[in-house]
Amino acid sequence: MWEQIRANKRNSILLLMLMAVVLGALGFVLGMAFVRHPAGGLFGVAGALVLWLILASISFSSGDQIFLAASKAVPVTKKVHPQLFNVVEEMSIASGLPMPKVYIINDPAPNAFATGRSPESASVAVTAGLLGKLNRDELQGVIAHEMAHILHRDILFVTIAGVMLGAIALMSQVFLRGMFYRSMMGGSRRRYSSNSSGGGQAQLVMLVIAIACAILAPIMASLLYFALSRRREYLADAGGARLTRYPEGLASALEKISQNTIPLESANKVTAPMYIANPLQKKGMKLSNLSSTHPPISERVKILRGMGGASLTDYSQAYQKFSSHKSSLTSVTALKSDEPVALRQGSAAGFVGRKKQARNVGDIMRKVNKYKFINCDCELKMKVPPDFKANAVKCPRCKTVHKVK
Amino acid sequence: MIAMLILLAIIVAVILAIVGIYNSLVRLRNQVDNSWSQIDVQLKRRHDLIPNLIETAKGYMQHERGTFEAITQARSQAMGAKGVAESGKAEGILGAALGKFMLTVEAYPDLKANQNFLALQEELSSTENKIAFARQSYNDQVLFLNNKTQMFPSNVIAGMFNFTKRDFFELENPEEKNVPQVKF
Numbered sequence: 001m002w003e004q005i006r007a008n009k010r011n012s013i014l015l016l017m018l019m020a021v022v023l024g025a026l027g028f029v030l031g032m033a034f035v036r037h038p039a040g041g042l043f044g045v046a047g048a049l050v051l052w053l054i055l056a057s058i059s060f061s062s063g064d065q066i067f068l069a070a071s072k073a074v075p076v077t078k079k080v081h082p083q084l085f086n087v088v089e090e091m092s093i094a095s096g097l098p099m100p101k102v103y104i105i106n107d108p109a110p111n112a113f114a115t116g117r118s119p120e121s122a123s124v125a126v127t128a129g130l131l132g133k134l135n136r137d138e139l140q141g142v143i144a145h146e147m148a149h150i151l152h153r154d155i156l157f158v159t160i161a162g163v164m165l166g167a168i169a170l171m172s173q174v175f176l177r178g179m180f181y182r183s184m185m186g187g188s189r190r191r192y193s194s195n196s197s198g199g200g201q202a203q204l205v206m207l208v209i210a211i212a213c214a215i216l217a218p219i220m221a222s223l224l225y226f227a228l229s230r231r232r233e234y235l236a237d238a239g240g241a242r243l244t245r246y247p248e249g250l251a252s253a254l255e256k257i258s259q260n261t262i263p264l265e266s267a268n269k270v271t272a273p274m275y276i277a278n279p280l281q282k283k284g285m286k287l288s289n290l291s292s293t294h295p296p297i298s299e300r301v302k303i304l305r306g307m308g309g310a311s312l313t314d315y316s317q318a319y320q321k322f323s324s325h326k327s328s329l330t331s332v333t334a335l336k337s338d339e340p341v342a343l344r345q346g347s348a349a350g351f352v353g354r355k356k357q358a359r360n361v362g363d364i365m366r367k368v369n370k371y372k373f374i375n376c377d378c379e380l381k382m383k384v385p386p387d388f389k390a391n392a393v394k395c396p397r398c399k400t401v402h403k404v405k
Numbered sequence: 406m407i408a409m410l411i412l413l414a415i416i417v418a419v420i421l422a423i424v425g426i427y428n429s430l431v432r433l434r435n436q437v438d439n440s441w442s443q444i445d446v447q448l449k450r451r452h453d454l455i456p457n458l459i460e461t462a463k464g465y466m467q468h469e470r471g472t473f474e475a476i477t478q479a480r481s482q483a484m485g486a487k488g489v490a491e492s493g494k495a496e497g498i499l500g501a502a503l504g505k506f507m508l509t510v511e512a513y514p515d516l517k518a519n520q521n522f523l524a525l526q527e528e529l530s531s532t533e534n535k536i537a538f539a540r541q542s543y544n545d546q547v548l549f550l551n552n553k554t555q556m557f558p559s560n561v562i563a564g565m566f567n568f569t570k571r572d573f574f575e576l577e578n579p580e581e582k583n584v585p586q587v588k589f
Contacts, residue, residue, distance in 0.1 A: 082524065082527060082528070083527055083531075086527065086528070086531035086534075087531070089531070089535065090531060090534045090535050090538055091538075093443065093535050093538045093539050093542075094538035094541070094542075096542055136530075140534075375520065
């Protein structure tokens with residue numbers, strides 16, 4: 001675990017440096033392409049570095065807020081979903097971390113993510129679909145996985161990487177478009193002003209390089225980002241199993257999540273690596289292995305179910321046995337300090353049918369939207385929208401009048 | 406002169422070592438106390454939840470007076486327990502009584518549908534989980550502290566400044582203890 005934390009901190013700094021170099025190079029090429037003078041290149045570098053500074057400070061100070069807002073996550077109180085709060089509190093006790101802030105995303109697709117700069121400023125967000133579909137043990141498994149991300153400081157790295165990747169993708173889009181219009185205009189202009197042919201050729205070469213860079217930079221950045229996030233998912237699974245001492249909870253939660261066919265609406269390519277399961281993957285669709293941010297769920301489930309105990313050693317043994325990768329997950333030194341952890345029994349969780357699950361999801365979404373719930377004595381549950389003006393409502397079944405508080 | 410310097414260096418090194426060991430002992434003791442207060446908060450919460458739970462369940466389960474009495478008795482014993490070892494024993498008995506109660510609840514579908522009861526049940530099972538998770542970290546820290554107070558050279562300093570061994574928090578399950586003995 002300590003090794004993981006150190007690696008994440010180091011990688012965060014490395015990534016920031018790498019991004020500075022990439023941005024600087026991109027700025028230089030673009031500056032040269034536009035101005036055709038070394039001063040232009042320098043100007044491009046300076047501009048890129050200023051941009052980098054702004055980006056770095058944004059991702060440090062409010063990267064988590066950007067992600068939460070982009071995912072349409074709403075902060076909730078314990079009243080909205082007591083079980084979620086209890087489970088988060090249990091996991092914060094188990095991991096010895098402070099209690100993170102809790103958010104709900106009003107979406108029927110089951111998924112979850114954690115973000116933040118440090119454990120002290122961490123947030124956990126889950127979708128209404130997840131809360132409605134999972135039982136207590138499964139929810140605990142998912143929260144434990146997110147808690148492990150916080151514990152390993154994955155959240156810092158992923159938040160920084162996400163902001164950087166998003167910015168690079170956006171910028172190269174802007175430049176590609178700008179280049180396109182410019183070359184159209186430039187082309188028509190060149191017909192009248194007679195440029196020296198050598199200068200024109202140099203500009204052409206520069207243009208090609210600029211376009212190549214603008215295309216390549218976001219691809220390179222996302223490749224790096226995605227390659228790193230797969231190992232993180234395995235390690236967070238291992239950490240989660242260790243926290244709950246009940247890998248079956250997470251395994252069956254992952255299974256339920258993978259059966260989902262609705263894509264998560266507020267997720268996009270940049271936020272996807274943060275979630276517990278890829279929110280963009282539709283059923284039956286195979287993403288190419290290289291760009292996939294998450295290891296296949298079937299493999300993760302198999303590893304979790306193959307664990308003989310709940311320690312990291314047990315997980316890495318199961319990993320070697322069931323995953324398609326032959327390399328080992330962690331270093332030998334990390335396993336040396338690992339202590340054995342016994343598995344525990346799951347709690348007796350009742351089976352919840354599909355219809356009930358769908359109703360649960362609806363109820364949670366209404367609660368997040370500040371609907372009021374009134375239970376009538378005839379066992380009818382009335383859901384009163386927040387903009388309901390009258391102060392009393394009549395039960396449509398037994399005609400009892402209830403006060404709206 | 407050189408001998409004096411070496412002697413001085415040795416004395417300084419010894420003092421520094423003593424200060425370091427003393428500080429680490431204090432840190433460990435504080436961590437143990439802090440972990441214990443975590444458990445204590447959850448135990449109090451459990452004791453507070455039980456009367457509400459029984460009050461809600463009573464209306465539905467008139468024929469289970471024995472179960473209620475067992476829980477109430479175990480609760481008052483657990484609340485009066487002093488010290489970690491004794492409290493662990495009493496809490497174990499209380500936990501077993503609650504477990505038995507939860508099994509009997511299965512036979513009362515009306516109670517299981519009661520929203521109030523469900524909320525209380527969720528709180529109680531969460532409290533129970535929190536006790537279990539907090540116990541883990543408490544026991545880990547007690548192990549560290551006990552090792553330090555018993556192993557050389559830290560045991561010397563521990564003895565000088567009165568650092569004592571602490572008890573583990575073990576929840577005793579009375580049923581597990583009364584395993585029938587098989588004789589051949």
